[in-house]
Amino acid sequence: MLATLARSCARARWSVTTVWVTAVVMLSVLAGAFAGPTSDDFSLPGSESQRASDLLADAGFEASAGTQAQVVLHAPDGVATPQVRAAVEDLAAAIEDELPGAEVVSPFAPGGDRQISPGGDIAYLQVDLPHRDPAEVAASGEQLLALADDVGVAGLQVELGLQVEEQEPAGAPAEVIGLIAAAVILLIAFGSVVAMLLPLAIGVLGALCGVAGVELAAHVIAVPSYAGAAAGMIAIGVGIDYALLVVTRFREALHDGLPVPDAVALAQHTAGRSVLFAGVTVVIATLGLVFMGIELITGMAIGIAAAVLVAMLAAVTLLPALLGIVGPRLQRAQARPRRRLAGGGDGSGAAAERWSRTVQRRPALWVAGALAALAVLAVPVLDLRLGFSDAGTMPEESSARQAYDLVADGFGPGVNGPLVVAVDAPSGDAEPLAADLAAAFATDGGVAAVSPPVVSRDGGTAVLQVVPTSAPRDEATTDLVHRLREDVVPPVVAGTGGEVAIGGAQPAAIDFADYTAQRLPLFLSVVLGLSFLLLAVVFRGLLVALKAVVVNLLSIGAAFGALVAVFQWGRLAGALGIEGTGPIEAWVPMLLIAIVFGLSMDYEVFLLSRIREEYDRTGDNAAAVATGLARTARVITAAAAIMVCVFGSFVLGADRDLQLFGFGLAVAILIDATLVRMVLVPATMELLGRANWWLPGWLDRRLPHLTVEGSVSLPREPVRETAGVR
Structure with a gap:
């Protein structure tokens, strides 16, 4: 199906390109004129x-x-x-x-x-x-x-x-830096300006559509202020990544002597199917967050899923049209001696094969070393604390940060985040209960001051302000809120029939963080379970699927550990230009897990497809692993380097939410492409041997057969000669 679609897009290349460009321009104009309001309200219904x-x-x-x-x-x-x-x-x-x-x-x-x-x-x-x-x-x-x-x-x-004081968006310069770095990597990998521009075009187009879509969707759903930049960042990364895989297969087909239409069809029949599988996986995993019932995360998830969907569709429709336009030029370039991007006898494949053989000679030693490195990186995750940052982590030149520092210096840090206590008495006289609560609060060592009760006109409701001794984002403030709710309030209220609720900005953030923390293990289990199922079905092996789940879990743990070390502990924060330390933003872990799961599945499928193809051909597990790594190492390395640059560039911005999100993605991709793909995969697959592909007969008969990459021997379809496409 993809091959037929690719041929059609290549034939109607100018029409397809015109439709895409027109749609992107119209969508961007509409978003500019009718962008909806954003919302950073993390209040939780029922809390x-x-x-x-x-x-x-x-x-x-x-x-x-x-x-x-x-x-x-x-x-x-x-x-x-x-x-x-x-x-x-x-x-x-x-x-x-x-x-x-x-x-x-x-x-x-x-x-x-x-x-x-x-x-x-x-x-x-x-x-x-x-x-x-x-x-x-x-x-x-x-x-x-x-x-x-x-x-x-x-x-x-x-x-x-004012904590919600809006800042000027700082994402554009970061995106430009990321794109420049991606362009350099693509130019080195392809050795061609034309080939370099194709993945960049898909990435930028996906980003423009993603940002515009988020801005328009804000009329219908609650979308945080940083959702557009996050969607754009993801779209650029995956768009370039997907296009890189397709263009690589296209150039290999040209090198093998296929004409442009057949090369386009073959690229989509093989790499295009991997792109479709990876893109759908990311979209499904991200949209799974909608069922968590958290409005703030729902807006982010829908925005990112839409951006990835557009990038994926562009890779399977617009990219074949662009290849049809520039294909003849690339075909002439392929006729000249040039290093190929992956596999074969280009030197890079030989180096990767030698590396794989080195790892496979002492697999147990390499597995132990890689696991030890991942464990060290993951240790800080034991101190992971979810929450939200406050004005103390904003840039020092901002008015909110300067006000925050002045208040902390003059009155103590807790004045920046007082707790608001609502007291409701069914008797119609809330003042005595509020006075008793104020006295009880004042005895707690974490309370700096309690304001006198203010009573409503009917006398049935009173409000208190409780000033902590600690800053809003400090762990001590979280402990204080839990202590007041669980230990201090119940004895005072018991027998009165009254109702007491502790609110305010920081308690709302604590409620949100607690809610997400409780559901994080379930979400992680579902994601890893789906990963295991998909890989077992695709590669017909239980152990190879289990291995992938375990290493994915380890790489996610290592990425979270790095987040805690930098953003929560402050290690290297100054060198990276990160202002202040604080908890990890409560919405980040779930989105990070969903996206890293999808992207790691992309690399897993790309690598294991080649290994399985060689294993089916030769029956030699060791040779299959070495050959598969040789054919994919350079592509995986280039794709990972691009995404690390794109995601990592957001650390250079001023928005802490995007700094944290981009850093987490960059570290996760870096770990996945190095320790996981280049060390753990060949070493564990060597240790497991033929057991990698073990699948009980009864289960093999019941599982559906799903092939991600099609056969490389795609029948040619007669095509009429048209100008520029042969």
Whole structure:
């Protein structure tokens, strides 16, 4: 089917190319004009933090149930001078005028003295916004920044402390750097500018469609602000990867003397089927996250799956058309002596075969060494902590980061993330219960301060603010929230009939992280189980499939370990330009597992297909492993190097979410292409010998037969000569 489709696309090459280009341009224009709003709200329906927000909103505390912000003031000579005081009072009045519904507490208002630091040089206005909608909060943040900039007192520093403050996207330069690196690798691998441009075109096209699709989908589903950049990053990586495999097979076919139409058909019949299998695997694994029921992850998953789907479709339709256009030029180039990309007698295949033989001579030693290296890399994963970063990990030049640091210096780190406690009493008098809770909270060593209760008009609901002694992203704050909920609140509430819910930004992040952590083992089990099933069906061997599952698990563990070491512990963080340390973003592990699973299946199928093909031909397991590695090593290395560059380039950006995601993908691909494919696979397959392909007869009869790569002896189809295609 793919061969027929490829021939049709090659014949109608100009029409297919025109349709694709037109569709991409129209989609990009539509996205630019009608992009939907993004949402970074990680609140979880049914969680305690969401219940706290609902209770306060129902009782008329719309501002307390919304978003808290701080306008931070720093005056080296003191904030109590007449000039500063007058400016602060004017600013408070302007905020109330410009942002209807916002509640503003000035440090100079009655009871506001706690908002002036003991040193007297730092103060803040507490601004409670009545809404949680990300678009509204972002608009309010821009207004607050504009009002803060209008304060014209000499020597007075005014910063806005708002965690959801939007930053200018920093992904474009990173993407350009990644594309340049990919172009260099492709040029070295192919030795041809024309051949180099084809995978780049597929990758860029997939990225443009992916980003546009995410922006338009934001009208229908909740999409985080970084979903477009993440989808673009994945589309570039897999688009180039898929096109690289197809173009490699196409050039090999030209080298063997096939005319362009037959070479296009053969490339799609073999490598194209691998691309289809790998792409569908990534899409299915990523869309599996939709069933986790987490809105934030659902938006990311759908965006990435759509981007991969477009890249895959472009590789099996647009790429044959482009090969039909440039094929004659590549055919003439193939007539000249040139190093081939993979296998054969090009020297690279001989080197890979020698390496495989070296590993196979002492397989047990190489397995032990590789497993030891993976274990060392994976050790930090034992300290993995899921959560969300705060303003303390933002770039130092941002207003939110400077406000965060000033508040921490003047008042303590916990003021940056107070807990909001909702107290509801069915008796209609919540004040006594709230007072008892405040006294109980104050005895906890992790609590720095507790505000006096504020009671609703009907008296049935009260709100407290609890200030931790630790920063919002610290593990101590997570422990405090769990301790207050599980140990402190129940004894106080018992027998009163009241309801207490602890909410706020940080408890909401903790609820989200706990939810994902509980479901992560199940998701990992499903992904690895599917991997085992697919490989067992495709390669008719239980042990070869089990081996793949185990090494995939080890490589994922090593990638997570590297994430913890760099982003949570801070190892090499300064050298990589990463600001601050904190927990691993709670949405990253599931997406990382889904995508790495799909990409590793791509390499696994590509390598094992060649090994199985040789084994079926000769019956010699050792020779099959060496030959299979020789035929695929250079392609796998080039593809992996490209994806490492594309994903790793996002570490150079300013968005911590994308830094973390890109770094995790880059490390996982690097490990998979080196320790796994070049060491563990040949060594373990040598140890297992013929047992690699063992499959009980009764199971062999019941399992469906699924072939990923078609036969290399594709019958030629007579084609009419057309201009430029022979």
